[in-house]
Amino acid sequence: xxxxxxxxxxxxxxxxxxxxxxxxxxxxxxxxxxxxxxxxxxxxxxxxxxxxxxxxxxxxxxxxxxxxxxxxxxxxxxxxxxxxxxxxxxxxxxxxxxxxxxxxxxxxxxxxxxxxxxxxxxxxxxxxxxxxxxxxxxxxxxxxxxxxxxxxxxxxxxxxxxxxxxxxxxxxxxxxxxxxxxxxxxxxxxxxxxxxxxxxxxxxxxxxxxxxxxxxxxxxxxxxxxxxxxxxxxxxxxxxxxxxxxxxxxxxxxxxxxxxxxxxxxxxxxxxxxxxxxxxxxxxxxxxxxxxxxxxxxxxxxxxxxxxxxxxxxxxxxxxxxxxxxxxxxxxxxxxxxxxxxxxxxxxxxxxxxxxxxxxxxxxxxxxxxxxxxxxxxxxxxxxxxxxxxxxxxxxxxxxxxxxxxxxxxxxxxxxxxxxxxxxxxxxxxxxxxxxxxxxxxxxxxxxxxxxxxxxxxxxxxxxxxxxxxxxxxxxxxxxxxxxxxxxxxxxxxxxxxxxxxxxxxxxxxxxxxxxxxxxxxxxxxxxxxxxxxxxxxxxxxxxxxxxxxxxxxxxxxxxxxxxxxxxxxxxxxxxxxxxxxxxxxxxxxxxxxxxxxxxxxxxxxxxxxxxxxxxxxxxx
Numbered sequence: 001x002x003x004x005x006x007x008x009x010x011x012x013x014x015x016x017x018x019x020x021x022x023x024x025x026x027x028x029x030x031x032x033x034x035x036x037x038x039x040x041x042x043x044x045x046x047x048x049x050x051x052x053x054x055x056x057x058x059x060x061x062x063x064x065x066x067x068x069x070x071x072x073x074x075x076x077x078x079x080x081x082x083x084x085x086x087x088x089x090x091x092x093x094x095x096x097x098x099x100x101x102x103x104x105x106x107x108x109x110x111x112x113x114x115x116x117x118x119x120x121x122x123x124x125x126x127x128x129x130x131x132x133x134x135x136x137x138x139x140x141x142x143x144x145x146x147x148x149x150x151x152x153x154x155x156x157x158x159x160x161x162x163x164x165x166x167x168x169x170x171x172x173x174x175x176x177x178x179x180x181x182x183x184x185x186x187x188x189x190x191x192x193x194x195x196x197x198x199x200x201x202x203x204x205x206x207x208x209x210x211x212x213x214x215x216x217x218x219x220x221x222x223x224x225x226x227x228x229x230x231x232x233x234x235x236x237x238x239x240x241x242x243x244x245x246x247x248x249x250x251x252x253x254x255x256x257x258x259x260x261x262x263x264x265x266x267x268x269x270x271x272x273x274x275x276x277x278x279x280x281x282x283x284x285x286x287x288x289x290x291x292x293x294x295x296x297x298x299x300x301x302x303x304x305x306x307x308x309x310x311x312x313x314x315x316x317x318x319x320x321x322x323x324x325x326x327x328x329x330x331x332x333x334x335x336x337x338x339x340x341x342x343x344x345x346x347x348x349x350x351x352x353x354x355x356x357x358x359x360x361x362x363x364x365x366x367x368x369x370x371x372x373x374x375x376x377x378x379x380x381x382x383x384x385x386x387x388x389x390x391x392x393x394x395x396x397x398x399x400x401x402x403x404x405x406x407x408x409x410x411x412x413x414x415x416x417x418x419x420x421x422x423x424x425x426x427x428x429x430x431x432x433x434x435x436x437x438x439x440x441x442x443x444x445x446x447x448x449x450x451x452x453x454x455x456x457x458x459x460x461x462x463x464x465x466x467x468x469x470x471x472x473x474x475x476x477x478x479x480x481x482x483x484x485x486x487x488x489x490x491x492x493x494x495x496x497x498x499x500x501x502x503x504x505x506x507x508x509x510x511x512x513x514x515x516x517x518x519x520x521x522x523x524x525x526x527x528x529x530x531x532x533x534x535x536x537x538x539x540x541x542x543x544x545x546x547x548x549x550x551x552x553x554x555x556x557x558x559x560x561x562x563x564x565x566x567x568x569x570x571x572x573x574x575x576x577x578x579x580x581x582x583x584x585x586x587x588x589x590x591x592x593x594x595x596x597x598x599x600x601x602x603x604x605x606x607x608x609x610x611x612x613x614x615x616x617x618x619x620x621x
Contacts, residue, residue, distance in 0.1 A: 006421045007105055009186040016186075017150040017179050018107050019100035021214040022050060022075060024588040025157070027097045028602055031072060032056065034092035035081055036130045044104050047127045048075040049092060053160030061089050065134060068110045068141035073153065074127060076104040079548050082605045085580050090135045096581075096605040100212065101542050107153075108144040120144065150175045150214070167594055174215040174336055181217040182208065192416035192425050196477050199405040200317060203310040204231045205425065207413045211539050213335055213587050220333035221284075230313050234283045234304045235326070237262060239276045239297040240378070246343070248350040249374030252277050254324070254393060259303070261320045266302035279376060280391055282314070282328045288388050293378060296389070311407055311469050312489075314339045317396065324373075327392040327489075336591045341390035344514050345491035346377035349392055352490055352508070359504035361459040366484035367452035368474075371395050397472070397486045404477045405486065409468035412539045424543040430480045438544045443555050444482050445473070446537060450559040452485045453532060458568060461499030463524040465492035467531040468539065494518055494527040515598070525573050526601055530585040538607055553610040560608065574608045582606045 007015060026033035026048070032055055037046040050072040055062065077098070084096035108124070120128070124144040131138060147153055154175050158168045185207055193201040210216040221228060237259045242252075259278035263270045270278075279296075281289055283304070289296055307316035307326075313334055315327045329340040349372030357369050371394070378389035399405045411426035419428050432438040453471070456462040464470070464487050472486040493516045501507050510517050518524050533556070541552030557575075564570045573579060581603035590600045 009183055011105075011148060012186050012415075013179050013183040014148045014150060015103075015105045015107070016100075016182050016208055016216075017175060017214055018147065018153060019075075019103045019105075020210075020212055020216060021150060021153065021175070021588075022048075022073060022103075022107070023098055023100050023212050024214055024586075026050060026095055027212075027604060028586040028589050030056075030588060030592075031157075033081070033095035033098060034089075035077070035083060035095050036092040037080075038076075038126050038130060041123065041126050044076040044078060044123065044126075045080050046077055047130060048077055048081060048095060048098055048103075049131075050075065053157065062091060065137040066091055067137050068139065071110050072157070073147060074108040074110070074144065076106060076108075076123060076127060077102050078104050082607070082610065084605065097607075099538075099542065107147040109147050110138065110141040111143045111145040112140045113143060113145075150179055161592075163592060167592070171215075171336075171591060174218040174220065174333065177218040177220055178215045178335075179217075181219050185217065186415065189415055189417045192419050192428050193406075193410070195404055195429055195475060195480055197404070199399075199407070199472070200308050200310070202406045202410040204308070205410045205413065205416065206311055207415050209311075209409075210335060211412065211535065215336040215591070218333060218335055228284075231309045233307050233309060233316065235262075235307045235316065235318060235328070236281045236283055236286055236301065236304045237299045238279045238281050238289055238293075239271055239273075239299060240279050240293075241295055242275055242277050244293075244295055244379055245277055245279070245376050246346070246379050247277070247374075247376050248347070249393070251374035251376045251391070251393060254321070254374060255280060255376075255391075258305070258318070258321055259299075262303045262305045265305070266300070268300055268303055270303070271297070271299075277376070279389070280326055280328060281389075282316075282330050285329055285331045285388065288329075288331045292385060293389055311409055314341075315394065315489075323396055323398070325394045325396050327372075327394060329388050329390050331388055336587075340387035341377075341392060342491070343377045343383055343386045343390065344511055344516075346375040346390050346392060347511055348514065348516065349394075349490045350375050352493075355506050356462075356500070356504060356508055359506060360462060361455045361503065363451065363455070366448055368397050368484070368486045370397055370486060370488035372490055394488065399474055402477055403483060404475050406473045406475065407469065408471045408473050408536065408540075411473070412468060412543055414543070426540070426543065432544070435545070439546065439551065441480075441482070442540065442544050442546060442552060445540065446552075446555050447559045448482050449485060449532075449537070450556075450563050453487065453528075454560070454563050457524060457528050458564060458570065460503045461496035461518075461521050461524055463494040463528040465489060465531050466528060466536060468536045470531070471536065492516075492527075492531075494524040496521045496524050522569055522573065525570065526583040526585070527599075529574070529582055530601075533607055534584050534604065547610075548612060550610060550612045553607065557608060574606065579606050580609065582608075 025031040032051040034049045035046055052070050052072045079102050081095045081098035081102055084094040154172055189207050190205045193205050255278045305318050307318045309316045314330045315325050317325045353371035372392050374393040376391050378386045380386040413425045453466050470489045474484040495516050496518050499521050541547045546552030583601040584604040586600045586602045
């Protein structure tokens, strides 16, 4: 199922980054995409023609002939993309959404000369045969050259847009880093865990990470080191005056015990002063602590503990801290964001866990929430400083005997060591070897997920950030039967305070300018759609082979309609005839604006309403 499976690691890594970049550029409507079918070619359904930046303004229909400088890239597709509802043109069908899994693992540019002496392949000739006059005027550019360098395509793209030089260069470095770390992962892929594997093995089994983010594997270490072991960091300790910290919950007592255990292992003595608090610090963050916080005393390097990082990298478990995990600022750009922790998150999590979570509407037999009982953040009027010195304690769900816990993102991965090419982890681990088994599993998964995660949104105005890295599947370790879900990470919620107060009786106090607050109930919907539908359920539907035939989306509609009341606003937002598109988060638009906390949304095809029509995938009613 993986478009790039079977390629040598360098080409596979390049395709992983380029396919995500082109997917974002087209789906976010930064560049226009046209789909042209290719007749009588068994391996591909057609070609995606990505148009150049100067054609963005030529809307809605381009009547003139398209020439070589109008074409940014050409991508053969295994399957039709999701088309927009604007109808076809003489050049092709406008594309509303294209996924990396749709793409055949070759990206082309128009050229006057081939990249080697081998001539044009049968596929290249078939693509060129579709670009004929009068709608296309290619002139001497009648050759396709492979595009295999993400940085080259980025430079080609930014030549036609207005963007600051520093930001252009920063994104270029992130794309290169994404390629470098993805290459290492493909060269030495992890093994696929089993149903009886510990949860941490699943956390550390990711091969490619985020399904659509072009900087999905970027790790921007200052020294450009390519051999850091992200999954096995050491946790250091720093002593800070209590007056310099804002503390919530039993943070101080937990960390004092943990620091004592680290000191005991090292054979060293802890400083003894009750006016100080011990703060845990990720080893990569030590230089930032030393340079930014002058009243922080960094303890001897031997007073440290070995940790195991979860899939997010900045959340770790420590054997000496049973039942809890630590979310720590790392101070390194991972994907395209500096991985620190805001004072908003440190303040919100413990209070929300205590005051609100017990009063939310959900079925505790199928959903558990990993609460955040304690936190500490450096007290500063400058939030850009404070975010570097923050720690949050999170409860770790312990599955009952005979059950296992699996981070959902790991199930969507492919290309593990020892697993056949293109077979996903969910198929391999759960033995989904037939279409019937895959359909049964998917139907039950979607049913449970809707029953578990939708009620807080429907009844309390609380949208959990339900992407696959924040949600864990609870299964029977023997049979593989899905039993329920666990949701974690309270930093990215969206909440309508009036609805929350009306339904829980809690008049929760938010910090001023906290981004989780929405002015209307309807503003909570895009967060859930983007995380749950676009990035979580869509990926599972695709890897199990139920996207293009529409069966997976029919399952989602059926289970959503069974849960969402007929009169609820979600019905109109997701099911009405006017909702062919919905607002969804734009990863590249955000990065090009250098935005992290401020979300950027644009209209995406509403995949809840996806139904295939003939050979072409469209959102239809």
